[in-house]
Structures are given as structure tokens and as C-alpha cells.
Amino acid sequence: DVKVTQSSRYLVKRTGEKVFLECVQDMDHENMFWYRQDPGLGLRLIYFSYDVKMKEKGDIPEGYSVSREKKERFSLILESASTNQTSMYLCASSFMKNTEAFFGQGTRLTVV
Amino acid sequence: QKEVEQDPGPLSVPEGAIVSLNCTYSNSAFQYFMWYRQYSRKGPELLMYTYSSGNKEDGRFTAQVDKSSKYISLFIRDSQPSDSATYLCAMSAGGNEKLTFGTGTRLTIIP
Numbered sequence: 001d002v003k004v005t006q007s008s009r010y011l012v013k014r015t016g017e018k019v020f021l022e023c024v025q026d027m028d029h030e031n032m033f034w035y036r037q038d039p040g041l042g043l044r045l046i047y048f049s050y051d052v053k054m055k056e057k058g059d060i061p062e063g064y065s066v067s068r069e070k071k072e073r074f075s076l077i078l079e080s081a082s083t084n085q086t087s088m089y090l091c092a093s094s095f096m097k098n099t100e101a102f103f104g105q106g107t108r109l110t111v112v
Numbered sequence: 113q114k115e116v117e118q119d120p121g122p123l124s125v126p127e128g129a130i131v132s133l134n135c136t137y138s139n140s141a142f143q144y145f146m147w148y149r150q151y152s153r154k155g156p157e158l159l160m161y162t163y164s165s166g167n168k169e170d171g172r173f174t175a176q177v178d179k180s181s182k183y184i185s186l187f188i189r190d191s192q193p194s195d196s197a198t199y200l201c202a203m204s205a206g207g208n209e210k211l212t213f214g215t216g217t218r219l220t221i222i223p
Contacts, residue, residue, distance in 0.1 A: 042215040098204040103155035
């Protein structure tokens with residue numbers, strides 16, 4: 001079974017803090033993705049990576065950055081957290097680009 | 113118009129009923145189709161994955177793709193209370209074209 005593990009289930013951070021969300025997959029997938037999910041807006045793609053050290057902006061990259069130093073690990077960074085970044089963050093990985101994506105359990109981030 | 117349309121529900125059906133969940137789409141290039149199940153406060157779990165048109169069955173679940181009508185369906189037979197969740201459809205043209213998700217249908221199975 002594919003396993004995608006996100007480092008935290010729940011996080012509470014203060015406005016202006018730098019926040020790191022970590023994601024690790026154990027299936028040697030080249031493709032990794034970060035989404036946020038908000039009621040009524042569905043899943044929105046923040047950043048993705050098709051290879052180590054490679055990153056591409058998704059639909060809503062503003063206020064975020066990513067790091068992929070190793071194939072299995074993809075980190076999402078909130079440079080200066082703001083209240084409008086309160087959301088459910090989902091990491092995913094896939095063997096083929098943009099097909100069967102496997103998701104982690106999600107991190108519910110609250111910025112106060 | 114959204115690229116993928118999915119009725120948000122909520123949909124409530126009695127236990128044992130057949131459930132039909134649907135998505136329509138506008139991009140004729142889509143050829144990979146997925147259904148995900150998401151329990152409250154959890155990540156989406158891949159349920160079904162189909163390529164191009166046709167049917168695929170896995171236990172109580174059947175996925176149908178009708179590319180001529182740009183319409184996909186997920187059928188759940190003998191529905192159980194444990195099937196209560198939000199169901200998301202997703203699709204892509206493959207390659208560098210990103211996955212596009214529906215907004216999800218919230219399903220409740222009443223015991």
C-alpha cells in the first residue's frame with residue numbers, strides 16, 4: 001500500500017510565523033503535490049514537483065514556497081503565516097504525472 | 113462554467129440502497145478518471161481509477177465513464193453506514209495536465 005505521511009494532523013500557529021509542513025511518501029514516486037482544501041472551494045493546487053529539486057507553481061502559490069531535496073520528501077513552507085492561510089493542507093504523490101494521486105491524512109492548520 | 117461539475121448534495125439514502133454519484137465535465141481531452149472517498153477531517157482515499165471509457169467494478173463499487181456525454185458515475189451497491197463520506201471525482205488529460213477535482217458530494221447512509 002502506498003503511504004503518504006504528513007508530519008502533523010493539527011497545527012496552531014501565530015500570524016507572521018514561518019510554518020513548515022512536511023510530507024514523506026514511501027513508494028518511490030517521482031511526482032508530489034501540495035493542495036489546500038476549503039469548504040465550497042474544493043481542492044486547490046499550491047505547488048507540485050515532478051523530480052528532486054524541481055518545483056512548479058500551481059494555481060495558488062502566493063505566500064507559499066516548497067522544498068524537495070530528496071525524492072521521498074516534499075515540504076511546504078508558509079513564509080509568514082496569515083489568517084487566510086487557515087485551511088486543510090493535503091500532500092499527495094503519484095507514479096504517473098497527474099493520474100492516480102495518493103493523499104496523506106491532511107494537516108489542519110489554524111493561524112491565529 | 114467550471115471544468116468539472118459535481119452536485120454537492122447532501123445526499124441521504126437508507127442502508128442497503130444503491131447510490132449513484134455523478135460528475136460532468138467540459139474538457140474532451142480528459143482520459144483519466146478517479147473517484148476518491150474522504151471521511152471527515154481525513155485525506156481523500158483513492159477508490160476507483162479508470163482510463164478512457166467503460167465500466168470498472170471493485171466489490172460493491174462500480175465506476176462508469178461515458179466520454180461521448182462527458183459524464184462519469186460511481187455506483188455503490190448495498191450501501192452501508194460506513195460509506196457515509198464525501199465523494200470527490202477527479203480527472204485529467206494526463207502528461208503535464210494537472211488533475212481537476214470536483215467539489216465533492218456529501219453522502220449519508222441512514223441505518
